Amino acid sequence: MIVDPQNVPISQGSNYPDLFKPRVAGRLKQRLGDAVGLSNFGVNQVTLQPGGQSALRHWHTKQDEFIYVLSGELTLITDAGEQILTAGMAVGFPAGEANGHHLVNRSEQVAVYLEVGDRTPDDQGVYPDDDLMAKHGDQGWVFTRKDGSVFED
Template structure:
């Protein structure tokens, strides 16, 4: 697991608000600074060949919803599956909002999928085998496939947390939950579902 708090080279710097798409985007490219105003970015989106979508509107992801009592930790979590909405199949992209007290997931790790999280707004707590670490806007964390270090992000603040999640999509992937009698078998993109660790039904 790796956490970064800064940028190297050049990268996009995007300012978000809670319920609207990108307001401004500033790109620090070699040779100067270029600012794209909101009106320009909307015109670009309308004229672009690839599918485009407003990132915070109307793409709820519910296919991996857990049943009680395992769903308690994620109550107050709102996911929007942008990758799915845009027809992407090789990796997933979610914008997730965590209400105060909500978690991104139960603590887990993936057998075959890399996972990346970037905090867009708010302050959250990352929980791993090493303990807890506070992440604020601009912080990011990476979880390589096959590393047996369960992780989740919890909002313990009084304000919503907005985060970007990116992960590979591999039909071989299994989700392991070290703190719960829960297992996510391979093939969940075709047949979503969870079992107990011994393979029996929940």
């Protein structure tokens, strides 16, 4: 199936608990993989506004992640520190590698990138900087505090 990204709906917001949603308010996603009927992995085209961030800093227990920058400049923040990514650069995060990461747009220009991740069942998201954990199951992502308690919104 062929799809023009301009015809793929843009989603803004997050399924994070309300406390964390403002931190990713500058992120716009287009679910290209879903639009072409992929089921084993997802491909999103993400537009990150100046000052926006891709996610809370995290890593996955079972999911590989891959990022390819299409335009603009992004700051990659990992356990090793910060690095600048520009158009044509790529980075990968193997499943189970405890290296919290996210992207921040500290430039004054919009940045666009592709994010690719597999859909391995029973994945967990680990958030080293926040009192948050995520488990993926049949109903999608479920977020709790690290002690397992639910968020009161």
